[in-house]
Amino acid sequence: MATVLSVSGSPSASSRTNRLLRHLDARLAAQGHEVLPLDVRTIPAEALLGADFRHPAIVEATALLARADGVVIGTPVYKAAYSGVLKALLDLLPQYALTGKTVLPLATGGTTAHVLAIDYALRPVLSSMGARHIVQGWFTLDQDITVGENGSLAVAPGAAEALNQVLDQFSEALGRTPVLAAAG
Numbered sequence: 001m002a003t004v005l006s007v008s009g010s011p012s013a014s015s016r017t018n019r020l021l022r023h024l025d026a027r028l029a030a031q032g033h034e035v036l037p038l039d040v041r042t043i044p045a046e047a048l049l050g051a052d053f054r055h056p057a058i059v060e061a062t063a064l065l066a067r068a069d070g071v072v073i074g075t076p077v078y079k080a081a082y083s084g085v086l087k088a089l090l091d092l093l094p095q096y097a098l099t100g101k102t103v104l105p106l107a108t109g110g111t112t113a114h115v116l117a118i119d120y121a122l123r124p125v126l127s128s129m130g131a132r133h134i135v136q137g138w139f140t141l142d143q144d145i146t147v148g149e150n151g152s153l154a155v156a157p158g159a160a161e162a163l164n165q166v167l168d169q170f171s172e173a174l175g176r177t178p179v180l181a182a183a184g
């Protein structure tokens with residue numbers, strides 16, 4: 001099937017967004033996709049804050065993205081937009097790094113007042129990077145995500161159903177996208 005880069009854009013060590021993405025990765029993998037997880041918080045701060053395009057971690061992230069047919073981008077909503085560390089990474093990727101890729105934008109947040117942050121904040125950035133096929137995204141309230149002491153993840157039924165739906169739409173869209181020959 002397809003190769004999917006799953007980018008978690010939270011700086012938090014106990015990130016709900018991260019846990020949610022890794023949970024969804026398993027569903028994509030079960031559907032036959034190869035999933036490449038990328039947690040922005042693992043990229044050294046000096047690379048992100050110093051705009052070090054040649055840092056090995058940035059070179060590796062760029063290479064992972066080049067391999068991918070599809071990209072899941074998950075971010076916490078911070079100050080009514082996406083996270084700063086996610087923007088720092090996106091700024092260091094090639095201008096048209098998302099050309100030809102199918103993209104699923106996801107967000108977690110504390111209030112439904114910012115449910116549209118994906119559409120007014122993240123989506124335009126993804127478009128500017130060449131993404132022409134950005135499927136319907138989803139905003140999940142943080143209170144609907146429960147991480148157990150053993151690390152288990154539970155998502156409130158309504159939210160889980162909606163997430164599965166957008167994930168399956170993404171998966172179907174990947175199936176329709178001709179898999180581009182691996183760029184050299």
Ligand SMILES: Cc1cc2nc3c(=O)[nH]c(=O)nc-3n(C[C@H](O)[C@H](O)[C@H](O)COP(=O)(O)O)c2cc1C
Pocket residue numbers: 010011012014015016017018075076077078079080081108109110111112113114141142
């Ligand atoms: C610095 C900061 C700013 C936040 N700003 C918002 C906000 O503007 N709107 C919102 O809905 N939630 C906001 N939140 C809540 C987070 O988006 C929410 O708890 C999210 O699930 C955190 O994800 P994480 O655990 O992956 O970092 C903010 C949280 C933090 C720490």
